[in-house]
Amino acid sequence: MFFLGLVVCPGSGETAALPEILLESGDSMFNVKKMLAAGALCLVAAVGLAGCGGGQDAASSSGSKVLKVGASVDFAPFEFQDEGQSEYQGFDMDLIRAIGKEMGYEVEISNIGFDGLIPALQAKNVDVLISGVTINDERKQNVDFSDPYYESGLTIVVREDEQAIKTFEDLKGKKIAVQIGTTSAKEAKKIEGAEVKELNTPADCFMELKNGGVDAVVNDRPVNDYYIHTSGQTGVKTLPERLTSEDYGIAVAKGNTELVGKINAALKKLKENGEYDKIFAKWFGTQK
Ligand code: ARG
Numbered sequence: 001m002f003f004l005g006l007v008v009c010p011g012s013g014e015t016a017a018l019p020e021i022l023l024e025s026g027d028s029m030f031n032v033k034k035m036l037a038a039g040a041l042c043l044v045a046a047v048g049l050a051g052c053g054g055g056q057d058a059a060s061s062s063g064s065k066v067l068k069v070g071a072s073v074d075f076a077p078f079e080f081q082d083e084g085q086s087e088y089q090g091f092d093m094d095l096i097r098a099i100g101k102e103m104g105y106e107v108e109i110s111n112i113g114f115d116g117l118i119p120a121l122q123a124k125n126v127d128v129l130i131s132g133v134t135i136n137d138e139r140k141q142n143v144d145f146s147d148p149y150y151e152s153g154l155t156i157v158v159r160e161d162e163q164a165i166k167t168f169e170d171l172k173g174k175k176i177a178v179q180i181g182t183t184s185a186k187e188a189k190k191i192e193g194a195e196v197k198e199l200n201t202p203a204d205c206f207m208e209l210k211n212g213g214v215d216a217v218v219n220d221r222p223v224n225d226y227y228i229h230t231s232g233q234t235g236v237k238t239l240p241e242r243l244t245s246e247d248y249g250i251a252v253a254k255g256n257t258e259l260v261g262k263i264n265a266a267l268k269k270l271k272e273n274g275e276y277d278k279i280f281a282k283w284f285g286t287q288k
Helices: 028-053 091-103 114-122 183-188 202-210 221-230 257-272 275-284
Strands: 002-008 015-021 065-071 105-111 143-145 150-152 154-159 175-179 195-199 216-220 236-238 246-248 251-253
Touching: 065 091, 065 114, 091 105, 091 257, 091 275, 114 143, 114 251, 143 257, 150 221, 154 183, 154 202, 154 221, 175 183, 175 202, 183 195, 183 216, 195 202, 202 216, 202 221, 202 236, 216 221, 221 236, 251 257, 257 275
Parallel strands: 065 105, 175 195, 175 216
Antiparallel strands: 002 015, 143 251, 150 246, 154 216, 154 236
């Protein structure tokens, strides 16, 4: 004679149907077997449950998917950190958080030096880069880019009393500081007779300029403008001429078309629903 017994696994709240052979009650051997069977089932159930939640290494404790973002947090107003504040802030930071939210991902941002960003992406330490990264053919050989999300370009910063440097032409034979690994570094190296100092951050470049170690800094226009106008720095000025026109893009590992597709769809949505404009106005005012 058979019956189906219900075994309740202690603590798991799960129940499992257990086929059992009914023997005379009071048979002690049967009770041992029954206990063993119940234990085995609990084990199976526990492993099964663990299996459901596991296997997604990019899952956070709250269960949502995680987008691992790399940024060189040294580039106000795109990515920077105010003293005493733990959160990274800036246009890029707000934008990628909004994109992540749109995609249903939790965003986790790591601060990585600019020249280490593409290697970090290639090593799969991060899923995307947002860091005022200019889209260009050289980089396209190593990474894929989203649609452009910001139009930028390079300008010059000099000391306030500088008379000799008014345009890029005037940088010939001069000492120039640039952030390492940037388009500014690439452009500055093309200038005839220029001595180019590649430093870790734009802040280091500005410091070098103020200290008289270089004659000029070449760097992205919005960052130069923010440094001088918003941070209220004195003793330096930015020149109006723009050397290049550059588009910023979000970079993903080469061939990750699925992720680029998701990012572009989210970006499009944010442009349509006014969220992009809100973030833009927060950091740059209303004029484009
Ligand atoms: N747009 C320039 C480039 O792509 C500079 C970017 C620097 N970004 C930064 N977060 N420091 O080379």
